[in-house]
Amino acid sequence: MNLRLRIWRQKNSGTIGKFVEYQAKEISPDMSFLEMLDVINEELIVRGEEQIAFDHDCREGICGMCGLVINGRPHGPLAATTACQLHMRSFKDGDTITIEPWRASPFPVIKDLVVDRSAFDRIIQAGGYISVSTGGAPDGNALPIPKEDADRAMDAAQCIGCGACVAACKNASAMLFVAAKVSHLSLLPQGKIEEERRVLNLVAKMDEEGFGNCTNIGSCEAACPKEITLDNIARMNRLYLKALFK
Numbered sequence: 001m002n003l004r005l006r007i008w009r010q011k012n013s014g015t016i017g018k019f020v021e022y023q024a025k026e027i028s029p030d031m032s033f034l035e036m037l038d039v040i041n042e043e044l045i046v047r048g049e050e051q052i053a054f055d056h057d058c059r060e061g062i063c064g065m066c067g068l069v070i071n072g073r074p075h076g077p078l079a080a081t082t083a084c085q086l087h088m089r090s091f092k093d094g095d096t097i098t099i100e101p102w103r104a105s106p107f108p109v110i111k112d113l114v115v116d117r118s119a120f121d122r123i124i125q126a127g128g129y130i131s132v133s134t135g136g137a138p139d140g141n142a143l144p145i146p147k148e149d150a151d152r153a154m155d156a157a158q159c160i161g162c163g164a165c166v167a168a169c170k171n172a173s174a175m176l177f178v179a180a181k182v183s184h185l186s187l188l189p190q191g192k193i194e195e196e197r198r199v200l201n202l203v204a205k206m207d208e209e210g211f212g213n214c215t216n217i218g219s220c221e222a223a224c225p226k227e228i229t230l231d232n233i234a235r236m237n238r239l240y241l242k243a244l245f246k
């Protein structure tokens with residue numbers, strides 16, 4: 001496949017970026033999107049030019065490091081798929097592909113396609129944990145948990161903290177991310193103890209970091225590679241109001 005790429009290049013957070021065009025030649029449809037970028041970078045090295053900076057780690061859809069807006073969609077055109085799990089067969093020969101970083105003021109660009117997502121770390125530090133001693137693995141059925149609660153908690157725990165929900169939201173809201181953490185901890189007995197303090201602290205930190213509010217558009221859910229659903233935001237709002245008026 002031969003492709004025309006428009007890639008955002010930006011030296012650092014203090015400079016103005018711009019799109020630069022590259023030609024991707026003889027790309028295998030079986031390559032991953034990141035492997036295609038590796039090929040471009042190898043060519044840049046041979047030409048003595050600066051490589052394109054982009055985030056990645058596991059390349060297996062589990063770490064949440066990769067974050068690219070591809071043709072206007074966080075993680076690209078496939079639903080429930082991270083950019084690292086996207087393959088070039090999802091594009092057509094001759095396509096033009098535009099690649100940008102996450103666009104949200106709480107995620108400043110560090111370089112090219114890499115943004116600073118440490119605001120998410122600070123939110124987790126504010127309450128995304130449990131402090132009870134859970135000891136070793138308990139015997140099966142020693143702590144009965146309704147199957148529905150366990151399933152919902154596990155679904156919410158799939159969040160990989162990639163930030164696509166923020167990038168997709170016109171308000172740069174982090175509520176889907178925060179709500180996933182609230183659900184995955186509060187639905188299980190070990191997370192009940194700090195439930196009220198947790199939701200208040202997480203929401204306060206989210207606001208302090210400059211993320212916007214949810215206006216029920218749903219673009220976060222559509223962009224989420226782990227299919228975290230909006231009902232988690234509803235659960236978080238209920239817990240937040242309950243804690244606020246207590």
Ligand code: SF4
Binds near residue numbers: 160
């Ligand atoms: S809720 Fe989804 S899109 Fe948002 S950080 Fe978690 S996995 Fe990524």
Ligand code: FES
Binds near residue numbers: 055058061
């Ligand atoms: S590189 Fe780990 S999820 Fe994409």
